[in-house]
Amino acid sequence: MEKWVKLKHVQELLELMDRRDAYYDWSTEHEKLHRKVKKTIEWLERNAKEMS
Numbered sequence: 028m029e030k031w032v033k034l035k036h037v038q039e040l041l042e043l044m045d046r047r048d049a050y051y052d053w054s055t056e057h058e059k060l061h062r063k064v065k066k067t068i069e070w071l072e073r074n075a076k077e078m079s
Contacts, residue, residue, distance in 0.1 A: 030075035040067050 047060035 029078045031078055032071050032075050036071060040064065040071065043067060
């Protein structure tokens, strides 16, 4: 089953990943952003629309 998401949501995720990757992986800020990236991916998966 194929699904789609809005491009703007993918772009927001990529921006978040870029911000996260600007910090050392052991830093608190990286940890916070990493959790936000994971939650955003989960949200995208839950809200992806089926292609018809």
